[in-house]
Amino acid sequence: MLAISVHDGKVALEEDRPEPRPGEGEVLLAPRLAGICATDLEIVKGYMGFTGVLGHEFVATVVDGPPRLQGRRVVCDINCVCGNCSLCQSGLANHCRHRTVIGISGRDGCFAERIAVPEMNLYEVPDTLSDEEAVFAEPVAAAIQITRQFPVEPRMKVVVLGSGRLGSLVAQVLRTTGCRLELVGRNPDLLLFSEKKGIQTRLVGELVPRPEHDLVVDCTGDPQGIELAMQLVRPRGTIVLKSTFAEAVPINPAPLVINEVSVIGSRCGPLADAINLLARKQLDVRSLITRQLPLQRALEALAAAAEPRHMKVLIKIGQ
């Protein structure tokens, strides 16, 4: 089969990769449409030391599984867990000590014509959701996770840092809470996407940082994001870190202590909630798609996704 794989920090298009064979409890999927996110671009640069098929945001058709799922469109939780370790047993399965993560750690991803995944990871996609919407389920879930870790309330003052794909999605999701929201970024063209949705935006260069925000969400993928977040958060306020990158960042902990700030790392979220939010048409994700290329041209798609002018770049794989 055709697949995009990473090996020793090099990404390549494989023409003849063997099809995966589902193990116990697994089903075989045919990915239909996949999304490229910043984590994919970090992995291509060597983050996580990953080897295997790239990709973890996708909507697929079940081609080999139990009869009730056969032929169904599904999205998939990326964390494949043991169910037995102390973390799984304590309700923190996403942090399973023995987990593999689709296209990120120890398990092949979705930029391929076939992928095998645990059946328990699947969520059926309702007919009212197009592939172009469903493919956003994973990043929307990641955005929703913020509100699971920190209850955002209507009158709170919230700022999202980062005008890219993640920041824009997070802003759309947080807007559903009724909070007083601003999206701050570097790229005026990308900020326009959110402005058109009625989200208040500001160029970072035009920002006068004041420590008055209840919540600052860093989606910049840039070490400087944390520094700016520290200037924007109010005493006893909260910073949520959504970005992952490989470098260590010099952080002065004194202001954290003096201002009693909380910093919360946030990763994957609830897919069922993401599907619901998308199905209720509370988000406009389609307008974030700036490019769509077939799997044969996935390397080109990856290059495009790395350009600041692109928002979401999709890879079309099958029907």
Added chain:
Amino acid sequence: MLAISVHDGKVALEEDRPEPRPGEGEVLLAPRLAGICATDLEIVKGYMGFTGVLGHEFVATVVDGPPRLQGRRVVCDINCVCGNCSLCQSGLANHCRHRTVIGISGRDGCFAERIAVPEMNLYEVPDTLSDEEAVFAEPVAAAIQITRQFPVEPRMKVVVLGSGRLGSLVAQVLRTTGCRLELVGRNPDLLLFSEKKGIQTRLVGELVPRPEHDLVVDCTGDPQGIELAMQLVRPRGTIVLKSTFAEAVPINPAPLVINEVSVIGSRCGPLADAINLLARKQLDVRSLITRQLPLQRALEALAAAAEPRHMKVLIKIGQ
């Protein structure tokens, strides 16, 4: 009057410093006994760029104030606030935008024969508390603050990093919650103080770090403390930072995000609760006192407090 003051990062014993004159809403106190904490030692090294009389942990007698307070023994909240700014009005007076902090920022401290403080900052000390106990009210309040920011429950697995004065106090306070507690430090002699109180201790060199703690409290005052805390906290667990120091620390945010860890800065706490806890004799603070010197020898006391073998060093000022 006699006072220990800091100017341009130099500490000195002043023989003839003018007595402070209480402003509106202020009272004049005669400090009886004062404690030296790590923040004092950092200030002497230039932290906060402070100029004025040093010291913020103390028990004092009211010598010029309203009749109901005259002659009473008191302890004092160190944050002197405006009461009018948005933070004061929203219940975050400790973070008042216009605050001065006794002996730390913009206001003279307690290593002196007299100090003027706002009347609203005072808490009367019950007769059942000795000066040697009451002088711990401020650091005990700071330890209690941890439980205000993060509700510690009986079966939680908690580790306190730092065998010094703050770590030992924090361990004693957290033990009152019934959590499963361990104190980890570098100094075997100092760990003995806590062991004698029935607190489980471990030398950091004998620790095999496992990410299994619900709560890690860093009281090391050392950048490496945060690194160790990251190795000890479980996924979705919490690190509380109690240490302030001037340096920036390189922190890799990726594990914070991947493991969805919360990092909470924590500073001053509720003095009334500290007095109650001390009055109920739930803490043994007296055994932490390893040296007591008169104000005339306060420079010697500061030097002693900087030695790792000393736990709490007190300065005796008046009756």
